[in-house]
Amino acid sequence: KQEVTQIPAALSVPEGENLVLNCSFTDSAIYNLQWFRQDPGKGLTSLLLIQSSQREQTSGRLNASLDKSSGRSTLYIAASQPGDSATYLCAVRPWEAGTALIFGKGTTLSVSS
């Protein structure tokens, strides 16, 4: 059974710091991996989608990498800002047809000014 783990569960950094959030998964047979942001009391906003054939995706200050063979993905946030404070969720979609996402429990990021 696919399991997704995110470490650390919480992270506090000063403004301007570059940081890395980690995601690991137990079964490398994935179709894609998606990173989300969730603000308190809100829904999930998709940040980046990496297909299984891709190694990384970039959007603005965010860069996500995927290493399927080792079962790892990282989300790199450059020059962090207080507005980046949120919970970041990693989710994988297995290869089986019709299946949905399997989520990690998230990393809660706090960026102080």
Add this chain to the structure above:
Amino acid sequence: NAGVTQTPKFQVLKTGQSMTLQCAQDMNHNSMYWYRQDPGMGLRLIYYSASEGTTDKGEVPNGYNVSRLNKREFSLRLESAAPSQTSVYFCASSPSSNWEQYFGPGTRLTVT
């Protein structure tokens, strides 16, 4: 485009009451999903619909039923609510082209 919309935003039920959570998407996506989010448990799949006219159970389907009314709408029904169903419920949809999932704003349900 409104994306994925959910109603209601908040609901309080007494044990044994029934209700239907509504979800609609205007992105012409084939697949739709219902998840619940609980502290310490993360997001878990309740039911999904790969296409209009089909539905399948997810990880935690007990106590729920779903209806894929048409391509746009996917509803979740609680026939007899229990306190264990207190949660935040999210609806999502995805296209078959890349399977990127888009989420609604959620429904916060409390069962007393």
